Amino acid sequence: MLHLRLIVPAHRTDEVVALFERSVGATHLAVLTGAGRDPAGDVVLCDVAREAADEVLSELRAIGIDECGAITVENIDLTLSHRADRAEKEAPGEGSDAVVWEHLVEATHEESTLSVTFLAFLTVATMLAACGVVLDNAILIVGAMAVGPEFGPLAGLCTALVRRAPRLAVRSLLALLVGFAVAMALTTLFSLFMDAAGLFHEADVEAERPNTNFIYRPDLFSFVVAFLAGIAGTLSLTSAKSGALVGVAISVTTVPAAANAAVALGYGDLGQTRGSTEQLLLNLAGIALAGTLTLLAQRLFWSRHTQFRDARRTKG
Template identity: 45%
Template sequence: MAAEPGTSHVTFAAGAAISPAGDVIEADVARHRANAVLAALKALHLNETGGITFEPAANRLDSGREADKRRLLPHPDRGVVWEQLCEQARTGARLTPTFLVFLAIAFLLSAVGVATASPLTLVGAMVVGPEFRPLSALSVGIVRRDAALVRESLRTLTISFPVAMLATAVATFLWIRLGWIGTGDVENARAFDFIYEVGPFSLVVALLAGAAGMLALVTYTSTVLVGVFISVTTVPAAGLAVVAVFAGKWSVVLSSLGQLGVNLIGIVLAGVVVLLVLQRLELASERPRFLPWMRRRLERARTR
């Protein structure tokens, strides 16, 4: 670890680990070298005999040799830590009760926003919607050729959306029976024609939002994700489709579902393109340092 140009602040604590018993080694690793370092550590089977924990480093103040060492590194902030991104994708692709509840709440908020002509409620529905997690996981699965991740993401999307729409339909029926809203309230959607009118900018917005969302994931910029959620109309389109069914506005239903499909496809496609570009940049700038050094050490150890 100390010989790797992309590492700094290497520490060693002999016998510090209790279960499993062993040593503890820590180091700060430049992002663009993280994949090579993790691959070399896994080649030593440390993930089987012990454990490897990695996370983005916090802000740090230092000077001297370590700071000079990092300044010599090319593009220290470039690159995707694929192990971390894939783990996040696997977590986001899972269909959990919490995910279903959040998606159903988002759909219900969108139905209320349409019925009451409340733009703020629609924005709230966009923010609450968790659909970007399986969509981004689907993009990661396609790029990494992980069939299991692709299947899990598609399973989550194909089950959660119909379930959330069914819950919204039941709630809308009860609101109509209670007299809280009327079937004519779907006409309020004309004030929000961007929800259901499919046009060229529908795909453009979806592509831009998907690209921004994927960049936010790989750079750990969570605040950008909020803007992505607000910019796309996946949740409002699905909620409007449910409300329009009760109003008998079948053209609005079909247009809303079309808007939903365009947004979902655009987000996944943009995520795939961003990851492919980052992967190509990483391969083009990769300079083998750690792995050859580790191979030489292993060969010398076998010889001895």
């Protein structure tokens, strides 16, 4: 369940309370009269089943509570209550299937922002992958995949396309384009420094490299894996199962492909640079397409489910 904490102007408290009382899946309603100070007003508390939360939040925003007051949403790890059990039973569908769009937009907005931290993580991940490329070390490649933060902007782009949010789309694309450009440029300089220090050798990059040569040899499987990873990653975000994101991160070769392109460019190997860049773009496209289609499918499924529920309620 989700816990909602609202600060509502006193003259609108009855309206909000009535909204919660008629909402399926809402329970544990409490009003703290005059408790709000900034902004001033009443504090309204309510627990809502996850599968009913998106509809409740949409109604609250429709009547402007986010503008005249405040709406805060928190996850509830555990609640022991017969009323809560009944509210979840009455709410349509399963909580794990529900998409809380406001939460998804907020989460992807933060993760898709081009920041110093984002650039640092992506650059370090690319440099780690560069070491894995030169050493033909699959363990380093997997570690670099896990460190890379690129799924955040990709998820932001998918959300923006489905929600028709151009600002989020531009922010996500900017993070991806600038992020990878900066990371690859710095990794090229890093590889040249490592070569000057005698730690990187061109012969190692030009060798057969049986553990890592797939990075600059894209094929149809590259797209298939990226597409499946995009589905899994999107489902993990919408169902709040963040643990699955680690598996997604180590399934696609975005960061290793960027690293291989950077190292190969430093040595003037345009063939590997081209192949690695194709691998990078193929993976990004596969994840973006899969994420967008998954969100569209979830929205369609939940819309049909809600219509079916409303029809049954009307007949009843």
